Amino acid sequence: MIKLVALCVFHFLRLAERVLPLSVLSFLLWPPAAVWDLLHLRQRTPLTSWRRFPESWRPKRWRFLLRQSLALYHAQLLYVWPDRLRSARWLSRCRLEGGSEYIGSCEGKRAVVGVSLHFGPVAILPYWLRAHGIVLTSVRTPAIDYLEDLTNYQFSLSPPADVPVFLSTGEIGLSPRLSSIRKILGPIKRLGMLVDVDRGKQFYVRFEDRLFRMATGPIRFAQMLDAELVPVLIVETATWKYAIHFGSPVPQQYLDNSADMEAIGTHLLQEFSKVITRHPEQCNMRLLRAMCPLPENEVADPSAIVGAAQTR
Numbered sequence: 016m017i018k019l020v021a022l023c024v025f026h027f028l029r030l031a032e033r034v035l036p037l038s039v040l041s042f043l044l045w046p047p048a049a050v051w052d053l054l055h056l057r058q059r060t061p062l063t064s065w066r067r068f069p070e071s072w073r074p075k076r077w078r079f080l081l082r083q084s085l086a087l088y089h090a091q092l093l094y095v096w097p098d099r100l101r102s103a104r105w106l107s108r109c110r111l112e113g114g115s116e117y118i119g120s121c122e123g124k125r126a127v128v129g130v131s132l133h134f135g136p137v138a139i140l141p142y143w144l145r146a147h148g149i150v151l152t153s154v155r156t157p158a159i160d161y162l163e164d165l166t167n168y169q170f171s172l173s174p175p176a177d178v179p180v181f182l183s184t185g186e187i188g189l190s191p192r193l194s195s196i197r198k199i200l201g202p203i204k205r206l207g208m209l210v211d212v213d214r215g216k217q218f219y220v221r222f223e224d225r226l227f228r229m230a231t232g233p234i235r236f237a238q239m240l241d242a243e244l245v246p247v248l249i250v251e252t253a254t255w256k257y258a259i260h261f262g263s264p265v266p267q268q269y270l271d272n273s274a275d276m277e278a279i280g281t282h283l284l285q286e287f288s289k290v291i292t293r294h295p296e297q298c299n300m301r302l303l304r305a306m307c308p309l310p311e312n313e314v315a316d317p318s319a320i321v322g323a324a325q326t327r
Contacts, residue, residue, distance in 0.1 A: 048089035074295035097173035100146035113261030126204035126242035133301035153207035220280030262286030
């Protein structure tokens with residue numbers, strides 16, 4: 016029954032997007048999207064999460080609560096019609112800040128691992144990149160079993176059809192081989208990953224008065240593929256208007272041989288901060304859960320608080 020309802024809602028929304036002006040569609044979808052956000056508000060624990068912000072990222076409390084309560088899901092509804100984002104009326108609503116060198120064919124270009132955070136409407140980042148001609152495959156957790164068919168159909172709508180939008184963590188495995196990754200990615204050689212996920216091997220980087228937990232996966236893949244490691248964030252600048260920010264790639268010397276995890280993590284956080292300080296209320300709960308207070312007994316020794324990449 017749930018599967019049938021989800022299928023009907025999915026196709027109804029696609030029909031509504033085709034026939035309604037965007038301003039009307041956005042207005043009509045606000046109430047149900049806000050209800051969905053409110054149903055999940057308790058598990059997001061916004062008041063507790065707000066205290067996790069480092070000082071330079073801390074938004075006004077009311078703005079953070081308002082976004083967590085009423086605006087998260089509405090910003091991401093575009094995943095229902097990913098095939099239409101290349102149209103003029105949609106593409107004009109998302110601008111790129113940097114990243115022009117990644118548009119178009121990958122032939123003769125170096126591989127790229129785009130690394131992001133649970134920030135802004137990150138769920139639709141892969142679709143917007145593909146709409147702009149930056150084709151990559153992103154890593155995500157497997158879809159819910161009873162919605163797997165619908166999810167796979169929705170993924171298939173995002174062009175080009177021969178390059179998967181997402182790659183599940185189960186397909187990669189715990190110890191991926193270079194040959195298998197290259198086979199999955201094909202000639203595209205572009206992978207999108209989140210660095211603040213709580214799975215796999217982790218390391219910790221000091222950031223202001225916080226420790227920031229990072230996954231080593233994106234770094235290891237960049238090494239395996241001899242790829243650029245590029246920070247990428249998406250923000251909602253107004254209702255259904257977006258900007259995608261490309262930061263400076265991690266310097267190659269940090270990735271060579273035995274990766275300098277502390278230097279890599281520090282570089283990524285510096286690049287991410289350029290965007291987050293302008294839109295701090297768009298930090299998601301999973302991002303904030305990757306931060307914890309700096310232990311008092313280790314403040315005097317910064318090197319001691321950078322965990323080895325082999326933790327966990």
